[in-house]
Amino acid sequence: MSVQSVIENKLSDTFSPDFMQVENESHMHSVPVNSETHFKVIVVTDQFDGKSRVQRHQLINKLLSDELKGPVHALSMQTHTVAEWQERNQSVLTSPLCHGGSKQQD
Numbered sequence: 482m483s484v485q486s487v488i489e490n491k492l493s494d495t496f497s498p499d500f501m502q503v504e505n506e507s508h509m510h511s512v513p514v515n516s517e518t519h520f521k522v523i524v525v526t527d528q529f530d531g532k533s534r535v536q537r538h539q540l541i542n543k544l545l546s547d548e549l550k551g552p553v554h555a556l557s558m559q560t561h562t563v564a565e566w567q568e569r570n571q572s573v574l575t576s577p578l579c580h581g582g583s584k585q586q587d
Contacts, residue, residue, distance in 0.1 A: 484552050485520070491544055492524055499563050500525035506557070506576055521557040523573055525566040534560065 489503045502523040522541065529537050537560035542549065549556065557576060561569065 484548060488520060488522065488545060488548060488553075492522060492541070495544055496524055496526040496528050498524050498526040500566060500571070502573065519555045520553060521559070521576055523559040523561075525561045525563060527563050529560055529562045 485503055485505050489501070492498065492501055492503070500523065502521075504521045505519070506521050507519045524537075524541065532540075538558050541558055541560070542556075545553070545556065559574060
């Protein structure tokens with residue numbers, strides 16, 4: 482099973498999100514082709530009600546601790562309650578391009 486599938490399954494099983502998106506952003510970094518090392522997750526669930534952004538990220542970091550110890554080098558998170566997601570007009574922030582390694586622009 483791919484790392485992305487494992488992440489998707491864990492997030493879905495734990496949070497039963499109203500919206501979830503897992504993006505492999507490895508291609509934007511200086512890693513071999515077809516790597517699964519850099520991910521962005523967007524999780525929208527009312528299970529985040531009353532929790533700070535730090536607490537939400539801690540929940541996800543704990544859930545994905547095995548992946549973060551191994552194949553996943555970087556994990557970007559956007560965590561929202563359903564109400565926050567609606568206030569944001571369901572918009573996803575874009576990730577910046579990598580500025581290191583062989584992807585660096587001169």
